[in-house]
Amino acid sequence: MLNIFKTSSRFFRVLNYCHQRNLSVDLNQKSYIKEGGRNIVDFYLNLLDLNTRKAVELVQKHPELWRENVDFYEINNTVQYLKANKMTNDDILNYPSCMLLSRMTLMNRKQVLHECGFQKLQIYLFHRFLVIMKKEINRLKAFNYIPQKKNVVEDMLKHLDVPITFKEKVNEEMSLQEIRKKIINLYLARKLQMTEEDITKTFHIYQRLKHRSLDSIVRIIDVMENKLGYQREKIISNAFLLHACPDNLIRMLTEVPYIGNTPIEKILIQRPKIVMTSVDTIKKILEHLKSFEICESALLKCTGILTLGADTVYNRLVQLRNIEEFNVLRRHPRILFLIYFQNKAKNRLDYLKQIKVGCASIHLLSSTSETFEKYARSGTDKTKGHDILFYIAKVLNKxxxxxxxxxxxxxxxxxxxxxxxxxxxxxxxxxxxxxxxxxxxxxxxxxxxxxxxxxxxxxxxxxxxxxxxxxxxxxxxxxxxxxxxxxxxxxxxxxxxxxxxxxxxxxxxxxxxxxxxxxxxxxxxxxxxxxxxxxxxxxxxxxxxxxxxxx
Structure with a gap:
């Protein structure tokens, strides 16, 4: 057990405490922070300023706080954001599941609550956000979440940049979610000239859009139209962009203006999905590619890499070195296709080995299913020679x-x-x-x-x-x-x-x-x-x- 964790000043005290009180905390699992090598109990002990007993009880009662896919870096950011909004450690301990929410999710929920007229921000509102949105306005006023004299609908409309008119009457007997959805529907129809069919399709595919703040939707449309030059048709066909964070997009245009001497605006027009990626993630991906001696210009041939997670890209780059057939192509300008389609490429490579086909190009391993099946069935152990030409020309400088x-x-x-x-x-x-x-x-x-x-x-x-x-x-x-x-x-x-x-x-x-x-x-x-x-x-x-x- 001692080999699992790095030695820390409080670790042995935690073990001793658990042993004396017969607390069953499974320390053999991945309940530690990889970056710092610290024990998970030690992490929450320092994060929330707890004593040893409370830290152990927190870990014991809430195993979801240390499951394998938990991002402790994000948890730290979330807790710091909650504390910045005057949430105490006791508040967070009462609703520990809030620590698993991302910082951007909390920021959006805070903005929605503000638009709906909630005056006092409580951690309970973050925790029960989805339930509260289904409550009627008059009921929320009865419990003093919203002031009695507050005109919720008019306050919401103030956050829009174009006037809208309701086709039917709205009243305080309706839920916040119902009124907000009507407002978003009318706004999209007026701002982007979306038809009822487009709106219905959008909300059917992207159901979480109804929980997006009005201010965020207004700002992201403005940035995409005025900064990126997106046409309305492009925004409608890529309706997931309405989920994007406008602040993140502005940071992206400012902090990462070029990738491989190509303006980031041009890349975002070609691959709109990158708008959803965090700026910090993009920076980490660029650092990983640089550490593996892959130039940024290679990204221009496979911009989809920027839609993956930074850790995913790093792990696939490490695997690239361990697969000889992939490693030999690490200087190829299209090598990032093997990163982007790595799981599919590995399965195809294994299949070709089984049928004793040795020639496998980047194009073949990352091609469509129809193209690969046609090649495999043809039985021709042959490529077009592009990879061989590139490799020999590179190593011989010819x-x-x-x-x-x-x-x-x-x-x-x-x-x-x-x-x-x-x-x-x-x-x-x-x-x-x-x-x-x-x-x-x-x-x-x-x-x-x-x-x-x-x-x-x-x-x-x-x-x-x-x-x-x-x-x-x-x-x-x-x-x-x-x-x-x-x-x-x-x-x-x-x-x-x-x-x-x-x-x-x-x-x-x-x-x-x-x-x-x-x-x-x-x-x-x-x-x-x-x-x-x-x-x-x-x-x-x-x-x-x-x-x-x-x-």
């Missing part, structure tokens, strides 16, 4: 078109998994071959590293004295340059396969068959054979010098 022209000499280059290319490149770099040497023999990266390793070993073991027993004649291998050595290695591999290109297929160790799924036949047309053979043999004069000595 133009992508030049890389494509060299790789296209091989008939099956689109059938090679990117992970195999990465393994081959890292092996050659480990063997002290420079990028310039590899650049002149790029096709070699398509072959399994086992074949490359074996051929290089054979070449280096050649001895001139035994030349009559060997197929390859000429100067000792040790006198060959690095470029010549790689060229000879490539030639030796393809010589074994009669220059058909079949050398890229890996051999299954269990049944000694090609470990591919419906791979194309190893027979290629004579024209392609000649093109491949001639182009990869006549690249430079050094290669020719080696080839003249080949029988």
């Amino acid at each position: 133009d992508r078109d030049v890389v494509r022209s060299q790789l296209s000499r091989h008939p099956y280059w689109l059938h090679v998994p990117l992970l195999n290319v990465k393994t081959a490149f890292e092996y050659l770099r480990y063997k002290k071959f420079k990028s310039e040497d590899i650049s002149l023999n790029i096709v070699l990266l398509l072959y399994p590293v086992e074949r490359i390793e074996q051929k290089l070993k054979n070449i280096l073991e050649l001895q001139v004295e035994k030349c009559e027993e060997n197929m390859i004649l000429g100067p000792p291998a040790l006198r060959l340059s690095k470029i010549q050595l790689l060229s000879l290695c490539l030639y030796s591999i393809e010589f074994d396969f009669h220059f058909s290109g079949d050398g890229i297929w890996e051999v299954n160790k269990h049944d000694q068959k090609q470990d591919i799924y419906n791979a194309p036949l190893p027979i290629i047309q004579k024209q392609n054979f000649r093109k491949y053979k001639v182009s990869h043999l006549k690249r430079n004069q050094e290669d020719l010098a080696v080839e003249k000595n080949i029988v």
Whole structure:
């Protein structure tokens, strides 16, 4: 148990107190704060200025305060907001469930209560907010929540920026929720020219809109129209924007004006859902991407990342490093698609492995279900080569078109998994071959590293004295340059396969068959054979010098 928690000044006193009074607090569960490593009892003890007994009783009676998905940072913000609104520690202890409400929820409820004429703010009103909204106005006045002389409807209408007219009479025998909904309906119809069908559909999908403060709805529409340039039709089609916090949106435009040299306004127009994301969350996401060396410009290709939680993005970035097929693409400009669709991408990758399909691109793993199913059923273990081109061009610092022209000499280059290319490149770099040497023999990266390793070993073991027993004649291998050595290695591999290109297929160790799924036949047309053979043999004069000595 001691390994679960960090040592704190009060921790042993809490354990001793629990032991003396036989209190059953399950300390083996995740009842501690990850950020600080402190015991959960210690957390509430300090947060609410309690003694040890009250802190233990609070944790024991309310396990929802320390369940696994509780955000203790948010709880701290909520308690500080309650205290700022003159709520005492005893008030909070009487209604501890209020600590699980977010700060923005409390701010909205406070504004709604103010608009409805509530004078004294009590924590009970926060706790029973939904029930109170269903109460009739005259009943709330009878219990002195609202002053008797207060005209609730007129006070509500003062928060609107356009005049509205009720189609039917309203009176104090109606509930606050009913009157507020009528006001919101009339306001949306007047402000955005929404039809009754649009309004009905909006409230059916976004039922919590009826609990949104009038001031918030008015301000968010104003900011979206005047700051972002949203048309009314766009707001109506994205009615969830009416839930957005106007203060958060203003902060977003001020504190994060650009992402990857692109104005945030342009990004919000393309992806309106980002308006719902907290500014602090966006800042954390940008920090996480920077720590994993992912440039902000990558966000422009997958802005949906900004709609996820900061912790979710961080955890997926960590998982990205642990999955080899994903990690090899971490410098790809579309890598964030694997973060955004990571769960789906992992499931698809596992499925492709089961059917022995090795080629999986970012586009395929993040594509629609129809596209993926069509690929899986076709049985073609093949990609369009974009990921391979990007990786090789990046590590060798070469133009992508030049890389494509060299790789296209091989008939099956689109059938090679990117992970195999990465393994081959890292092996050659480990063997002290420079990028310039590899650049002149790029096709070699398509072959399994086992074949490359074996051929290089054979070449280096050649001895001139035994030349009559060997197929390859000429100067000792040790006198060959690095470029010549790689060229000879490539030639030796393809010589074994009669220059058909079949050398890229890996051999299954269990049944000694090609470990591919419906791979194309190893027979290629004579024209392609000649093109491949001639182009990869006549690249430079050094290669020719080696080839003249080949029988």
